[in-house]
Amino acid sequence: MPDLPERRANVSQAYDGLARLLPGVQNVGDSWDEKDLYWVMEQATQISQAVHPEFLCRSGCTTCCRGDSIPIVSSIEWRRLYPHIYGLPEGMRRLIVRQAREIWGPILHMLLKGKAGYEDDGRLRIVPKELEATVHCPLLAYGKCSVYLARPFQCRSFGNFAQSKKGDMSLYMCSQASQHIEETFPADTALPVLNPYIMTLVALEGANPVVAMLPLWIAAHIEGPDFSQTCTLEPDFEAVVKRFQATPGTPSKH
Numbered sequence: 001m002p003d004l005p006e007r008r009a010n011v012s013q014a015y016d017g018l019a020r021l022l023p024g025v026q027n028v029g030d031s032w033d034e035k036d037l038y039w040v041m042e043q044a045t046q047i048s049q050a051v052h053p054e055f056l057c058r059s060g061c062t063t064c065c066r067g068d069s070i071p072i073v074s075s076i077e078w079r080r081l082y083p084h085i086y087g088l089p090e091g092m093r094r095l096i097v098r099q100a101r102e103i104w105g106p107i108l109h110m111l112l113k114g115k116a117g118y119e120d121d122g123r124l125r126i127v128p129k130e131l132e133a134t135v136h137c138p139l140l141a142y143g144k145c146s147v148y149l150a151r152p153f154q155c156r157s158f159g160n161f162a163q164s165k166k167g168d169m170s171l172y173m174c175s176q177a178s179q180h181i182e183e184t185f186p187a188d189t190a191l192p193v194l195n196p197y198i199m200t201l202v203a204l205e206g207a208n209p210v211v212a213m214l215p216l217w218i219a220a221h222i223e224g225p226d227f228s229q230t231c232t233l234e235p236d237f238e239a240v241v242k243r244f245q246a247t248p249g250t251p252s253k254h
């Protein structure tokens with residue numbers, strides 16, 4: 001096997017080779033081969049992890065799963081994610097339901113389309129500032145992602161990719177991780193570029209995809225103390241929020 005400097009020198013070619021697979025991608029998490037967007041992303045991430053084991057994101061950090069960092073999920077991603085949630089052991093499912101009720105119940109209405117986000121000191125926030133330290137993804141359990149293999153696109157990409165915005169390349173990760181890379185690694189350090197992966201997801205989603213923040217999808221599938229057997233790809237999220245917040249056991253609205 002080539003040594004680390006040589007592998008780092010060749011890594012751009014490997015990323016380019018993976019990006020060339022994207023026009024042939026046909027599914028999200030189904031076939032787990034080169035026709036599968038998640039599989040191609042996983043190959044890019046694994047290469048990056050192998051050649052840059054020192055990146056901050058490699059330390060088991062879960063900060064991305066907390067506070068304002070709520071993944072936005074489309075129905076094509078939920079279709080893959082939900083069977084994974086439903087297949088978790090009952091105790092884990094019930095913990096996720098409790099977390100969804102206790103953490104997200106009081107603020108679920110703030111995630112609805114057109115209502116999500118407010119300005120605070122020039123920064124766009126999703127969850128109230130005073131709750132930011134305690135709020136986390138309902139699927140984060142015992143300090144780990146409970147659905148890691150089926151986690152959504154945003155969770156797979158954040159911390160692992162660079163992105164091009166109007167021709168300028170930037171790192172797609174938190175400010176600490178970006179700063180660490182910029183201060184520790186050479187300026188030509190290569191990461192896979194996210195843009196063609198986003199374009200592939202958008203093409204697979206088709207026109208007018210159903211998109212919502214992850215806690216809304218979860219609330220739409222909760223029945224009593226557990227999850228529903230049925231996966232719904234077009235929930236009425238307004239009705240979901242009303243029903244969820246009116247359920248006994250859900251703390252009152254924030």
Ligand code: SF4
Nearest residue numbers: 057061063064159174
């Ligand atoms: S991007 Fe930042 S917050 Fe997310 S895993 Fe990496 S170091 Fe942690």
Ligand code: SF4
Nearest residue numbers: 065137139140145155
């Ligand atoms: S789905 Fe998993 S990785 Fe994504 S925010 Fe939730 S706990 Fe974190």
